[in-house]
Structure formats: C-alpha cells, structure tokens
Amino acid sequence: MIGKxxxxxxxxxxLGEGGMGVVYKAxxxxxxxxxxxxxxxxxxxINDDERQRFVQEAKAAAAINHPNVCVIHDIQEHDDQQFIVMEFVExxxxxxxxxxxxxxxxxxxINYAIQMGEALQAAHEKGVVHRDIKSENIMV
Known part of the structure; x- marks a missing residue:
C-alpha cells in the first residue's frame, strides 16, 4: 500500500494494525x-456484520467533538474495501x-488520565463505548 x-x-x-483494521499515514x-x-x-x-460495525465505528466517532478525540473526516470505499479518513495526530x-x-x-x-477521562466522558455522552483502550491507542 505504501506509495499507492x-x-x-x-x-x-x-502506522499500526489492530483487530478492526490497518492504519496508514497519507x-x-x-x-x-x-x-x-x-x-x-x-x-x-470479513462478513457484512463486520463491515457494518466498521461503518458504525466511524459514525460514532464522527459524532464526538472533543480536543482529545481524533476527528473523522470521511468514510470511503476502494476495491470493495472500506476505509475511514481521520485526523492525523502527530x-x-x-x-x-x-x-x-x-x-x-x-x-x-495523572495529566494523561484526566485527559483520557474527559475524552471518554465526551464519547459516553454520545452513547459511544470505546472497546479498545490500550497504550497503543493513546497519542501524546
């Protein structure tokens, strides 16, 4: 995919890979x-349920407006493969x-924990549960 x-x-x-996908800088x-x-x-x-869950993840994340939550710009499909376009966090x-x-x-x-708590609160207020909080998914 690099260079494509x-x-x-x-x-x-x-940038990384997890249970719900592969992430690239572009x-x-x-x-x-x-x-x-x-x-x-x-x-x-990959079945239709997993594809739908991927789209639902993008929609849920897009509903959250918080400085500690990555902004979702778009969701697209290429060669029958869906992808989310999101803010690149340096x-x-x-x-x-x-x-x-x-x-x-x-x-x-403590500072990190407070910021994570505030981000999770913003997500929970929108009815979103993260389900994959781990040190690899927290950018500072």
Whole structure:
C-alpha cells in the first residue's frame, strides 16, 4: 500500500494494525494535509456484520467533538474495501513512551488520565463505548 494513491490520498507509511483494521499515514493531495486512513482488514473472512460495525465505528466517532478525540473526516470505499479518513495526530503512543523511557512521572500520568477521562466522558455522552483502550491507542 505504501506509495499507492487512493482517491486523493497518497499513502506514506503504515502506522499500526489492530483487530478492526490497518492504519496508514497519507497525504491529502486536495487539501494539502496529512491524514490517517484506517482500512478494514482485506480478508475473505470479513462478513457484512463486520463491515457494518466498521461503518458504525466511524459514525460514532464522527459524532464526538472533543480536543482529545481524533476527528473523522470521511468514510470511503476502494476495491470493495472500506476505509475511514481521520485526523492525523502527530506524536507518540503511551506504549512507545513507556517502552523508551520507562514509567512516566506520577504528575504526568495523572495529566494523561484526566485527559483520557474527559475524552471518554465526551464519547459516553454520545452513547459511544470505546472497546479498545490500550497504550497503543493513546497519542501524546
């Protein structure tokens, strides 16, 4: 996928992979900005329920307006594969930080926890349950 252009998005690098998809950094050539593209895994085992859950995830996330929640720009399909276009967040994951430097200072951990709690509160107010909170999914 690296170097491939899908719609107006030129894929630059793979950022990560999880149970609900693969995430790439891409350049939006129309708006001259970086975005993240999250693709539903391209597999013969993906059924209609999983595709619908992927779309529902995008719709639910798009309803949340909070500075600690990634903005959803669009959802598209390419070669029968759905993908979410979202804000690219520059930074490191909590897992990367702890892996490189060890545990963070207690005041820093409390600051992260407060921000995560506020983001989760915003999600819960919209009826959204995250279901995949882990250090790899938290950017700082």
């Amino acid at each position: 252009t899908i719609s107006q998005y030129k894929i630059i690098e793979k 350049e939006d050539t129309k708006l001259d900005r970086f975005v993240a593209l999250k693709f539903l895994p391209h597999s013969l085992n 930074g490191k994951t909590v897992r990367n930080i702890v892996g490189a430097t060890g545990p963070v200072a207690p005041t820093e951990a």
